[in-house]
Amino acid sequence: MVYGTKAMMPMEFEHKTLRTTIALDMTMSAAQQERLLQLNALDEIRKLALQHKEIIQNQCMKWHDRYIKEKTFKLGDWVLLYDSSYKDNLGKSQTHWLGPYEVIETFSNGAVRLSIIDLIKFKLLVNGHRLRLYHEPLSKDEFL
Template sequence: MTLSATQEERLLQLNALDEIRKSTLQHTKSIQNQRMKWHDRYIKDKSFKLGDWALLYDLRYKDNLGKLHTRWLGPYEIVETFSNGAIRLSTVDLVKFKLLFNGHRLCLYHKPLSKDDFLQQFSTTKHVEIPTATSDGFAVTTPS
């Protein structure tokens, strides 16, 4: 059996189509690897524990670039974490939110130290001198 010219041409086109498919699959894999490397380099996973305090990003001000608007709400306490990154929050008054929030919208909040805690923390170290104010306004350093 001999193949006619049109049948041979059709077989060549099918072979070329397979080669095009393979090259597009290789190109797609290389693009996916580049995106995965970028994602791993620039996007970090945030891990929160129960009892941590967090600030919630307010999406209302995403497009408004006013410099005096606060973009963070809170602080809120983390009540429950889920494996998919969702987090349940509660207010300072221990009122739980019904909604779940994405962990990428949260920022870890560190409670500020009170003045007494601050002084106590630095008084325990031996090489730090704490300045004390006198009645005339001049500071006198006393070694601890």
């Protein structure tokens, strides 16, 4: 017990209907009905909030997916790999692309297995979003 507060029955901590009946001079069944109506209203508000959250998430997904470009790589393609260590460094004279690499294998989740085009075959597995196609430079004969 705390000095200055009303005494409450232990049952009233779980079921607040007794306090409601005393405060509003209602019968027990009317208080229970009022409490049920409040709980039903709360459930409806929660359902509306969940529906609203789903709508907003779908809108955000559509907005985000609108800017994703689908990249498809074939076996034998040459690609450049984005060097993420330069993400915050905006130097003009530094290249942000490494490579070229050769595509060995592509996976359904967007991952790509690469091989360095050197004497030593070193295999590397990277995310396909960090790659772009490498176009071989034109020779003078092809240019003219």
